[in-house]
Amino acid sequence: MTGQVTTVDGRIAGRRGQATRQKLLDCLGKMLGTSPYRDVRVIDVARKAGTSPATFYQYFPDVEAAVLEIAEGTVKESAELSQLVADRSWAGKAGRETAEELVDGFLGFWRKHDAILRVIDLGAAEGDRRFVRIRTRVQGALVKPLAESIEGLRAKGRPSGQDVSPAAVAGSLVTMLAAVSAQPKSLQALGAKQADLKPALAQLVHLGVTGRKPVK
Incomplete structure (x- = not known):
């Protein structure tokens, strides 16, 4: 962990305190993968981390605050999603590879953060603005560069669908990827x-971005 970390009462946590705080977050993250978000209790997180509820409360006022901390970490990692699109070619065989690598990278990101992303979606669906903002930032990491790619192609007169907003197309494609990632068993x-x-x-991503099916 890097950067200064403070306790709930404003004290600066030392190296040992930072390690304890991170362990609590790691344990909570694992529990979110096996238990419903609202069933997770402070005492359970503390016990799994080998410490006490009092120690948990030194760093977080409640479980929700710790969940939001994990979510913020996911937002930071989501910034790397932009690399799946930025400065990539959508022409010919390279375009097909771009679409394939985008899909593969997004699905991999979702698998890695599946538990916290499900909590984010739940909070956002219930209208919690904190989770809505987080979900917007996660998806925006891919929607924005994807929309820019569509705009760039249109400026060259390549893709069809000139009357459809690039942001709407990009947002729809990313939402589709998220939905598929979230319910593979269904x-x-x-x-x-x-x-x-x-x-x-x-194929759908390539078609949405370029207006054409990918070459084989």
């Missing part, structure tokens, strides 16, 4: 095999 139950999802998504 899609499999409907007959969509996991091995078939990536190429299907890559």
